[in-house]
Amino acid sequence: MTAVRVKDRDGADKTVDADDGALLMEALRDAGCGIEGTCGGAMSCGTCHVYVADAWVAKLPPKSEDETMMLEALADFVPLKPGSRLSCQISLNGRLEGLEVEIAPQA
Amino acid sequence: MGDQINLKILLESQGLERCPFPIPTGWYFVDYADTLKPGEMRNVQLFGQEWVLFRTESGKPGMSDPYCPHLGAHMGHGGKVCGEHIRCPFHHWEYDTAGWCKSIPYAKVTPPIVRKQAILRTLPMVEKYGMMWAWYHPQCAEPSFELPYIPEIEDPTGYTGSRRGSWTADTCIQEIAENGVDTAHLKFLHGAPGIPPVEATYDGPVMKLDIGRGYIVGTAYGPGLNVMRFNQHGITATMISYTQPITAEKSRMNMSFRHVDYPEGTPELHASKKVIDHMIGAAEGEESAGFESVDFIVWNNKKYRPNPLLCDGDGPVLQFRKWFKQFYSNADAATLAKI
Numbered sequence: 539m540t541a542v543r544v545k546d547r548d549g550a551d552k553t554v555d556a557d558d559g560a561l562l563m564e565a566l567r568d569a570g571c572g573i574e575g576t577c578g579g580a581m582s583c584g585t586c587h588v589y590v591a592d593a594w595v596a597k598l599p600p601k602s603e604d605e606t607m608m609l610e611a612l613a614d615f616v617p618l619k620p621g622s623r624l625s626c627q628i629s630l631n632g633r634l635e636g637l638e639v640e641i642a643p644q645a
Numbered sequence: 646m647g648d649q650i651n652l653k654i655l656l657e658s659q660g661l662e663r664c665p666f667p668i669p670t671g672w673y674f675v676d677y678a679d680t681l682k683p684g685e686m687r688n689v690q691l692f693g694q695e696w697v698l699f700r701t702e703s704g705k706p707g708m709s710d711p712y713c714p715h716l717g718a719h720m721g722h723g724g725k726v727c728g729e730h731i732r733c734p735f736h737h738w739e740y741d742t743a744g745w746c747k748s749i750p751y752a753k754v755t756p757p758i759v760r761k762q763a764i765l766r767t768l769p770m771v772e773k774y775g776m777m778w779a780w781y782h783p784q785c786a787e788p789s790f791e792l793p794y795i796p797e798i799e800d801p802t803g804y805t806g807s808r809r810g811s812w813t814a815d816t817c818i819q820e821i822a823e824n825g826v827d828t829a830h831l832k833f834l835h836g837a838p839g840i841p842p843v844e845a846t847y848d849g850p851v852m853k854l855d856i857g858r859g860y861i862v863g864t865a866y867g868p869g870l871n872v873m874r875f876n877q878h879g880i881t882a883t884m885i886s887y888t889q890p891i892t893a894e895k896s897r898m899n900m901s902f903r904h905v906d907y908p909e910g911t912p913e914l915h916a917s918k919k920v921i922d923h924m925i926g927a928a929e930g931e932e933s934a935g936f937e938s939v940d941f942i943v944w945n946n947k948k949y950r951p952n953p954l955l956c957d958g959d960g961p962v963l964q965f966r967k968w969f970k971q972f973y974s975n976a977d978a979a980t981l982a983k984i
Contacts, residue, residue, distance in 0.1 A: 582756035607757035615754060645754045 540630045545640040556630045563626035579626040581608045590621035591638035615645035661948040664817040664894040665983040668692045669972030671867030674887035675777040688721040692781050693892045697721035701729045706777045707742030710766040740765045774798045783975050790850045797883040797903040806903040814896050816944040818868045819969050826965040834939050843960050847968045868972050878916035884924050
């Protein structure tokens with residue numbers, strides 16, 4: 539299990555425990571953090587946008603071109619930050635124990 | 646003693662297929678332009694699948710894969726033309742004739758791929774000769790050659806002839822086209838007085854055939870268009886042939902017959918009409934048979950031999966096949982080995 543520290547849209551902090559190998563999007567969605575994940579990881583809906591805490595940004599695999607384009611499409615509606623990621627593109631494992639994310643506003 | 650019989654030639658037919666070919670790349674006739682009015686759509690069967698053929702309000706033809714990239718609704722059942730777009734009945738996503746999604750009426754954030762590329766497969770189309778033509782490529786590549794200018798059917802004056810026909814053959818386009826270079830069959834299947842000499846020249850997607858030293862001069866523009874000029878009795882009559890691959894094993898042959906607009910009652914007009922009669926079936930008073938009566942029995946029942954036993958006196962069948970292979974450039978190695 540990997541524990542992820544989450545700040546939801548109301549500013550409340552909680553810890554979500556996820557199975558290793560799970561997508562962060564699925565863990566946040568199933569834990570009721572307000573993540574929809576409508577497109578299932580196809581990077582076409584932008585509903586799983588999170589802000590990853592600065593200290594963790596470099597520890598994640600880099601963004602693909604498709605993820606970057608989806609984030610850019612979101613920029614018309616919500617603020618982007620250096621830690622902006624689609625949580626469907628982050629696969630959880632032990633090295634991400636303690637990962638800190640904030641749920642981004644809905645578009 | 647000790648000589649082994651060649652079993653391969655005796656047994657090879659067990660493994661033969663009728664049509665081992667993919668649908669060849671090229672321009673193909675879809676339908677006559679006047680059969681599709683602005684705002685209309687209908688489903689058509691071509692290239693081994695169904696397509697939605699439509700014409701936008703401004704008159705542009707489009708031909709798309711039927712299934713909406715969103716959730717798979719068939720746009721030819723309940724969809725409609727909206728301005729310059731085809732609209733899916735299910736959630737009203739709209740697409741232009743190039744397959745770009747132009748409207749998702751309820752999405753706030755447009756999926757990135759929608760801005761980046763066409764998401765609905767459509768075929769490039771042109772209207773020429775009073776017909777709609779579509780470019781088929783198995784991997785959606787852009788056209789690699791253009792359709793030619795054909796004066797007999799494009800010049801506003803000087804030519805006439807409204808005869809045209811359609812015949813369906815239970816075989817593929819390559820097998821039909823191969824008869825063009827197989828001149829020996831003209832004598833034996835069609836009953837022509839002799840085997841005419843044939844000269845074929847190849848230039849990219851274009852093949853020129855001269856049968857009987859100018860008697861029939863034909864030009865093929867890829868697999869879907871053939872213009873054959875019959876020079877007899879001092880006149881030239883033209884057969885424009887545009888065969889469609891309906892499936893890998895079924896083809897619809899379509900032809901238009903045109904000739905110079907000679908005045909009524911002239912021997913030239915009479916000769917022109919007679920030559921055209923001859924192309925289609927056996928003309929009155931002639932021994933030799935046009936394609937309609939005799940070719941189908943062969944096409945509809947034969948198998949393709951990739952290693953035919955050719956003899957002295959056969960036409961340039963293998964050169965033709967080598968030329969035709971370019972239209973299967975995307976086929977996998979296993980397919981190429983069979984053809």
